[in-house]
Amino acid sequence: MRVLITGANGFVGPYVLDALRRICGHEIAVAATSKDGGPHPAFGQVEVLDVTDATAVQDAVARHRPTHVIHLAAVAALGAAQADPRNTWRIHVGGALNLANAILDKAPDCWLIHVGSGLVYGESAKTGRPLDENTLLAPIDDYAVTKAAADLALGALSRQGLKCVRMRPFNHTGPGQTEAFAVPAFAMQIARIEAGLAQPVIRVGNLDARRDFLDVRDIANAYARAVLTSRDLAPNTIFNIASGVSWRMGDILDLLLARSSAKIVTEQEPLRLRPSDLPCIVGDATRARTLLGWAPDHPFEDTLAAVLEDCRARVAQA
Ligand SMILES: Nc1nc2c(ncn2[C@@H]2O[C@H](COP(=O)(O)OP(=O)(O)O[C@H]3O[C@H](CO)[C@@H](O)[C@H](O)[C@@H]3O)[C@@H](O)[C@H]2O)c(=O)[nH]1
Incomplete structure (x- = not known):
């Protein structure tokens, strides 16, 4: 082939x-x-x-x-x-x-x-x-x-x-996905906060959306x-x-945050909200x-852990 x-x-x-x-x-x-x-x-x-x-x-x-x-x-x-x-x-x-x-x-x-x-x-x-x-x-x-x-x-x-x-x-x-997508967008922010490179505030879009x-x-x-x-x-x-x-995006964020010992608050950023976003897929x-x-x-919780580890490595290398 x-x-x-x-x-x-x-x-x-x-x-x-x-x-x-x-x-x-x-x-x-x-x-x-x-x-x-x-x-x-x-x-x-x-x-x-x-x-x-x-x-x-x-x-x-x-x-x-x-x-x-x-x-x-x-x-x-x-x-x-x-x-x-x-x-x-x-x-x-x-x-x-x-x-x-x-x-x-x-x-x-x-x-x-x-x-x-x-x-x-x-x-x-x-x-x-x-x-x-x-x-x-x-x-x-x-x-x-x-x-x-x-x-x-x-x-x-x-x-x-x-x-x-x-x-x-x-x-x-x-691992390897860019920050244009929600999961690495969340995980990179956590990794930067853990490394002391950002304030302990994670900026997010629509956390009520549910995705498969x-x-x-x-x-x-x-x-x-x-x-x-x-x-x-x-x-x-x-x-x-x-x-x-289907996973609620807010629950995905919580799973990522649970893997970090940093104290982080969540803030909605209007720029991350879409003009139209389907509630559930x-x-x-x-x-x-x-x-x-x-x-x-591949259990999705393991995938999330791998993305966070990858983001920590990317931040450490930057
Ligand atoms: N990108 C992004 N999305 C966020 C954020 N906060 C919340 N969201 C929400 O998280 C959900 C998933 O967003 P993405 O990860 O950007 O993926 P997508 O727009 O659903 O599209 C992906 O899936 C499609 C298949 O269902 C793919 O076709 C597409 O290429 C992409 O991988 C959306 O409801 C989005 O509004 C954020 O900070 N960034």
């Missing part, structure tokens, strides 16, 4: 490499690409590939002749996606279409494993029920609507022969299992990757469990 990964040098890429090696075997050939490229501790070297450049994408697919593309390249943080919607459309929708068309032209047997988002269900989450893959897509912001548009476009292209797996991962975290969280390794395992089992999948299959449990991943043979196996 030859796997081409886009956006490989982001948060999830190294975890996917590790999962591919564990689940698909060490003989798997991995081509790591990203917009910037350059040396990378896990991949050795990452090749430059801007997914918005249709010609470059055609060239990369023709050269590597991948059996699978795992498309991670994205504007992953909602704030960044919202700040430049035109760019978000270009990357999420243009990037996915460039890859799909290059595969249809140059490597028609290749599977495109598209990393969408559980946020595509948007308003549909308001029922409070776990969201399965048949739930109406009702995205509420630029991030989610562009992920939904790309996901739907690939579904339509499957009618022209594209073999795609449309992944809809729910929230995930782990997984360890990033469980998410990466699902992508690798899609590669491994692709020959048994229908050529256009959608998978939610979720735990089925929880996913139903029954299909992934059944067809991919996937199940999460």
Whole structure:
């Protein structure tokens, strides 16, 4: 198997490499690409590939002749996606279409494993029920609507022969994630306070939101299992990757604070509040469990402990 990964040098890429090696075997050939490229501790070297450049994408697919593309390249943080919607459309929708068309032209047997988002269900989450893959897509912001548009476009292209797996991962975290996301945003502030680098005040956004969280390794395992089992999948299959449990953000913060001996007070910062924030999201991943043979196996409390340790190490190194 030859796997081409886009956006490989982001948060999830190294975890996917590790999962591919564990689940698909060490003989798997991995081509790591990203917009910037350059040396990378896990991949050795990452090749430059801007997914918005249709010609470059055609060239990369023709050269590597991948059996699978795992498309991670994205504007992953909602704030960044919202700040430049035109760019978000270009990357999420243009990037996915460039890859799909290059595969249809140059490597028609290749599977495109598209990393969408559980946020595509948007308003549909308001029922409070776990969201399965048949739930109406009702995205509420630029991030989610562009992920939904790309996901739907690939579904339509499957009618022209594209073999795609449309992944809809729910929230995930782990060591290495940036402070643009809630868990490392909380943990980095705790680490800075513990190191005496900040006042003992942690600034937060909406703590009443409830999100379905997984360890990033469980998410990466699902992508690798899609590669491994692709020959048994229908050529256009959608998978939610979720735990089925929703965590209140305030409870996540409390678990992190319980791991610190520092006396810390919490303060809401208006800038961290979103114009629209879904109150509760929880996913139903029954299909992934059944067809991919996937199940999460990292307790979330352990993941939180690992994120806090990683943040302490990052602060100590800074
Ligand atoms: N980022 C951030 N979020 C905060 C904060 N305080 C509270 N929150 C709340 O914490 C929740 C989670 O926010 P994020 O960690 O930023 O994740 P997200 O916006 O839900 O999106 C993540 O999950 C999606 C799948 O469900 C992914 O598609 C997306 O890329 C990202 O990983 C949101 O309800 C947000 O309002 C804070 O200081 N920072």
